[in-house]
Amino acid sequence: MKKYYSISDLSEISGIQIQTIRIWESRYRIFTPKRTPTNLRQYSHQDYVKMILVSFLINRNFRIGKIEQLDPLELRDKVRKELLAQSKDYPEMRAMTVQLLQGDIKSFAEYLFQCLSNISPDEFVLKTLVPLINNLNVIDYVDEANVGNQLIVKNIIKKYLIVVAENKLQNSFYNNNNNLLIIRGDNAISINLFLVHFLAVVKKYKSDVFLNLIAEDCIDVLEKKLKPDVVYTEFNEAKSLFQICDFLDKIESAFPKAKIIVSGKSLLKYWKNIPNKIYIAHDLEILYKTL
DSSP states (O other), X not given: OOSOBOHHHHHHHHOOOHHHHHHHHHHHOOOOOEEOTTOOEEBOHHHHHHHHHHHHHHHTTOOHHHHTTOOHHHHHHHHHHHHHHHTTTOHHHHXXXXXXXXXXHHHHHHHHHHHHHHSOHHHHIIIIIXXXXXXXXXXXXXXXXXXXXXXXXXXXXXXXXXXXXXXXXXXXXXXXXXXXXEEEOSSOOOHHHHHHHHHHHHTTOEEXXXXXXXXXXXXXXXXXXXXXXXXXXXXXXXXXXXXXXXXXXXXXXXXXXXXXXXXXXXXXXXGGGSOTTSEEOSXXXXXXXXX
8 A cells, every 4th residue: 555646556456547536636626735846746545446436437427526436445336236236136246346345355266166167157257257257356446345355366266267267277177279378468467368368168179278488499399289269368458569469479470370369458549559360358258149
């Protein structure tokens, strides 16, 4: 936890543009940050949490003029109700949302394993699990007692995605021509890597996941040992377009016959500049259809 946050921190965590945050401050007084001697804004941890909760309601079509009137308890209550309303048409998502709001991590883990094992796996992942993952940061701050649970929950999800995928690999027949190689592109170990692996297995791919950063000489080793039909990687950290394209060129050189799919936060900025021969998956549903 930082002592102070910048306006860029608030923008990054919420997806709200910096200029919009400034307008909210001047028009609605939603934040009153301190100022440094050089007139830079300094936001408190309470401001940071408020931004997370406010942005969730904004994305649920609430108007900022109504939200700014809420005190902290009213804001949390409003977010809690909207989380439950969002999941009303998906009973599994509602059940897991309730478990997380109550801080019942054990029941959540058991229920998640059952759902991954027994429910139509692609529909469950795309329609229930991914939206739930997107809400974890919000759920974490609805109740102060749950702060920090997000990391635990993500690790549980990663664990069971791997466990259930391995069970499916052992108990099913897979066409040897369907091979997927998942390579980590930067220091971030995104939960998406585990979701992609699971969805690939559902689609009858033999999927190999490399969570360690791959050096150039390692790519050469993989080239000799693996013949993937599809290679997936993603970039979530601040990298230049040159660094991304250089890494993708190395993958293409190593696996010239493979379809290369790339995703991640960095692609929000650079996707128009990625070579046409590279497939870009802006979300998991698109990626699932591309496989």
